[in-house]
Amino acid sequence: xxxxxxxxxxxxxxxxxxxxxxxxxGFTVRLTLFTSAAMGFLAVFALALSLATGRLADRWSEAxxxxxxxxxxxxxxxxQAQTDAVIEVLRTTPGVVGARxxxxxxxxxxxxxxxxxxxxxxxxxxxxxVELRETGKGYDAEGLRLRLSAEAPGAVLDxxxxxxxxxxxxxxxxxxxxxxxxxxxxMTTAAMITLSANAALAANAKVIQVLRLVGARxxxxxxxxxxRFTGRALQGAAAGTALAMxxxxxxxxxxxxxxxxxxxxxxxxxxxxxxxxxxxxxxxxFWATRAAAFRTLGEVT
Amino acid sequence: xxxxxxxxxxxxxGELLSGxxxxxxxxxxxxxxxxxxxxxxTFLKLCYGELMPSAGHVQLFGxxxxxxxxxxxxxxxxxxxxxxxxxxxxxHLPLAENVLLPLTVAGQDTGAEADNLIELLSWVGLxxxxxxxxxxxSGGERQRAALARAVIMSPEVILADEPTGNVxxxxxxxxxxxxxxxxxxxxxxxIATHDLNLIRAAKxxxxxxxxxxxxxxxxxxxxxx
Ligand SMILES: Nc1ncnc2c1ncn2[C@@H]1O[C@H](COP(=O)(O)OP(=O)(O)O)[C@@H](O)[C@H]1O
Ligand SMILES: [Mg+2]
Numbered sequence: 001x002x003x004x005x006x007x008x009x010x011x012x013x014x015x016x017x018x019x020x021x022x023x024x025x026g027f028t029v030r031l032t033l034f035t036s037a038a039m040g041f042l043a044v045f046a047l048a049l050s051l052a053t054g055r056l057a058d059r060w061s062e063a064x065x066x067x068x069x070x071x072x073x074x075x076x077x078x079x080q081a082q083t084d085a086v087i088e089v090l091r092t093t094p095g096v097v098g099a100r101x102x103x104x105x106x107x108x109x110x111x112x113x114x115x116x117x118x119x120x121x122x123x124x125x126x127x128x129x130v131e132l133r134e135t136g137k138g139y140d141a142e143g144l145r146l147r148l149s150a151e152a153p154g155a156v157l158d159x160x161x162x163x164x165x166x167x168x169x170x171x172x173x174x175x176x177x178x179x180x181x182x183x184x185x186x187m188t189t190a191a192m193i194t195l196s197a198n199a200a201l202a203a204n205a206k207v208i209q210v211l212r213l214v215g216a217r218x219x220x221x222x223x224x225x226x227x228r229f230t231g232r233a234l235q236g237a238a239a240g241t242a243l244a245m246x247x248x249x250x251x252x253x254x255x256x257x258x259x260x261x262x263x264x265x266x267x268x269x270x271x272x273x274x275x276x277x278x279x280x281x282x283x284x285x286f287w288a289t290r291a292a293a294f295r296t297l298g299e300v301t
Numbered sequence: 302x303x304x305x306x307x308x309x310x311x312x313x314x315g316e317l318l319s320g321x322x323x324x325x326x327x328x329x330x331x332x333x334x335x336x337x338x339x340x341x342x343t344f345l346k347l348c349y350g351e352l353m354p355s356a357g358h359v360q361l362f363g364x365x366x367x368x369x370x371x372x373x374x375x376x377x378x379x380x381x382x383x384x385x386x387x388x389x390x391x392x393h394l395p396l397a398e399n400v401l402l403p404l405t406v407a408g409q410d411t412g413a414e415a416d417n418l419i420e421l422l423s424w425v426g427l428x429x430x431x432x433x434x435x436x437x438x439s440g441g442e443r444q445r446a447a448l449a450r451a452v453i454m455s456p457e458v459i460l461a462d463e464p465t466g467n468v469x470x471x472x473x474x475x476x477x478x479x480x481x482x483x484x485x486x487x488x489x490x491x492i493a494t495h496d497l498n499l500i501r502a503a504k505x506x507x508x509x510x511x512x513x514x515x516x517x518x519x520x521x522x523x524x525x526x
Contacts, residue, residue: 021405023393210389213351214450215378216406218371 021216022207022224028196032229033236035192036281040240043185044274048248050178051273052264057171060164068134070099073127074154082152083128089151090132095139102129127154138165189233189281190288197229197292208297222293226286233285238278245274302327302458302489303348303381308357310343317343319517321357325458325491330484330507332500333493334522335514341493342386344514345460348491349381350374379407382451384444384461386493390435396446397422397431403454414453425449425479440467448479458489465499473499481506 070090074082083101090099102110107129108121141159148155201208211221248265266273302325309319317340325331325348333341346352347359350366359366361377369377382403390399397418401411411418422428425445435443444464451459461480465473477499484490484507494500503509511522 020394020398021391021402023391206389207391210391210402211406212375213378213383213385213389214403214406215375215454217375220406220408 019224019227021211022204022221022228025200025203025225025228028200028203029228029232032193032196032285033232035196036189036233036236036285037240037243039185039189039192040237040277040281041244042240043182043237043277044241044244044248046178046181046185047274047277048264048266050175050182051266051270053171053174053178055267057168057175060168060171068132068157068159070130070132070148070155070157071127072130072152072155073125074152076125078154079128082154083130085152086130086148086155089144089147090130093139093144093147095135095137096132096144097135098133100131102131186280186284190284193229193233193285193288194292197225197289198296200225200229201293201296218294218297221297222290225293226289229289230282230286234278234282237281241274241277245271302362304360305347305354306358306360308347308354308359310340310347310352311355312343316355316517318347318514318519319356321519323512323519325489327457327489328484328487329489330481330503330509331491332503332509332511333491333514333519334495334497334500334511337495339514340517341495341514342462344519345383345462345491345493348460349378349383379403379454380457382454382456382459384447384451384459384464386462386466390443390446392434392436395432395434396427396438399435400446400450400453402450407454418453421449421453426475441469441472444468445472445476445479448476452483452488456488458491459483461490461492463494464492465494465496470498474502477503 070086072079072082072086087099087101090096104121107126108117108119110129111119111121141157145157148157208221245266251265304324305321308321309316311317321344333344335341343352347354350359350361350369353359353367361369361374362380364373364377366374366377390396391402394402398405400422401414401418404411404414419428419431422431425448427442427445427449430438430442430446435446438446444467448461448464451461459480464476464480468476473496480490480492481503492499492503500509500511504511512519513522
């Protein structure tokens with residue numbers, strides 16, 4: 001084992017005698033346990049929200065990026081000219097990254113589900129389809145329509161998926177809010193633990209004085225407090241996380257009722273993510289208590 | 302071992318002590334006397350780095366306290382046994398663990414000291430009270446326990462602040478006896494007390510120097526003591 005691992009192990013397992021020098025810090029430590037459990041619980045839901053909205057935003061924006069098409073219906077002789085005009089218009093439209101004329105075979109594939117593979121597509125007056133890809137920001141649909149009607153009277157812009165654009169933006173915003181909530185939960189946990197640790201340190205001023213008198217170093221005194229608060233934060237966050245994960249797992253899965261609510265959960269490897277919450281709470285508690293302890297110990301001489 | 306050079310101290314108001322120069326030589330035995338409020342406890346606190354001088358220098362084992370880190374001070378204190386005036390203990394731990402505390406905080410294996418501890422506790426007459434908690438003990442018992450804790454690390458210097466403050470005369474003599482024995486083992490001893498009878502009793506057994514705090518300064522007491 002590396003020295004760092006050995007230190008971590010001895011920190012977690014503790015040194016019974018060293019822990020006993022600080023009397024039980026009952027109330028403040030129970031507060032830490034409760035706070036961490038509640039925060040762990042909330043963090044799981046914030047994480048689930050963030051992951052679910054993230055998935056939704058990805059799915060929708062992918063659909064969005066692919067589904068806009070220009071349909072050109074023109075008499076036989078003008079088809080090629082109008083198609084070229086449409087391509088030229090799209091090439092110079094801000095917000096459109098690419099445009100591609102669908103081949104006869106691709107059009108046949110699109111129609112196959114309805115008419116079967118043997119459709120004599122060449123003899124039918126089918127419109128020509130042009131698929132366009134847009135940037136994340138999108139293009140000005142009204143402007144594009146106007147230009148198309150001027151350059152190619154037979155062209156119709158079909159952007160039926162565009163109504164989802166504001167939803168994607170909302171979903172992205174929700175994902176961000178979820179992440180911000182997790183950060184806020186972490187900071188709140190740190191603040192609560194700092195307050196509890198300060199209270200415990202203040203209540204033990206005499207103990208600290210006695211330990212100093214007999215030659216205890218600051219790290220020794222700090223460690224007794226840090227270990228206690230870190231342990232309780234770990235336990236609390238683990239309990240809160242477990243409860244919340246159970247609650248998420250038990251969310252009713254009604255597929256017919258709508259995608260978003262039933263999508264609120266973890267999928268596959270996503271279930272491993274909330275398991276990071278307890279160790280993170282432990283790390284937050286460790287640094288919060290350590291900072292509080294050294295600050296207090298630095299004030300008393 | 303402990304050296305004060307033109308040391309002054311004030312708690313914020315006027316100077317309580319000033320121009321104090323003193324060297325505690327290894328194996329010496331000192332008494333520090335003076336009326337209550339003269340600054341005896343303050344002087345002892347300067348000697349183990351609990352208080353910093355407002356002027357002058359205090360050297361512990363050859364190093365200036367002002368230049369030492371907090372960890373260095375902690376390490377120096379392990380070489381100085383202190384019997385505090387108000388015998389500070391951890392009330393939630395039994396006496397035995399309180400006496401072992403200097404070893405515990407130094408990260409030493411206290412289990413290995415079990416035999417020493419029993420011997421030490423019987424030496425101060427507290428073998429039966431090993432499992433009691435400090436608040437359950439009498440003032441004299443606590444003072445003896447404080448002495449036991451002060452010597453458990455086998456320190457080179459023992460500073461005792463009114464070690465006989467709460468005890469009757471017989472017990473005072475017994476505690477003095479313990480300190481005299483420690484001095485015969487080579488320890489440097491400094492006892493602050495206002496009890497002149499105790500000093501007279503000690504002078505019959507060891508060659509002790511008697512210092513007196515007067516008008517903020519330290520002077521050697523006359524032959525009347
Ligand atoms: N922490 C402190 N803050 C302010 N004044 C103090 C403090 N400790 C002691 N004093 C004052 O310093 C004077 C000397 O105290 P002390 O050293 O305890 O004297 P002694 O031990 O000789 O009785 C007293 O007047 C006391 O009130
Ligand atoms: Mg005093």
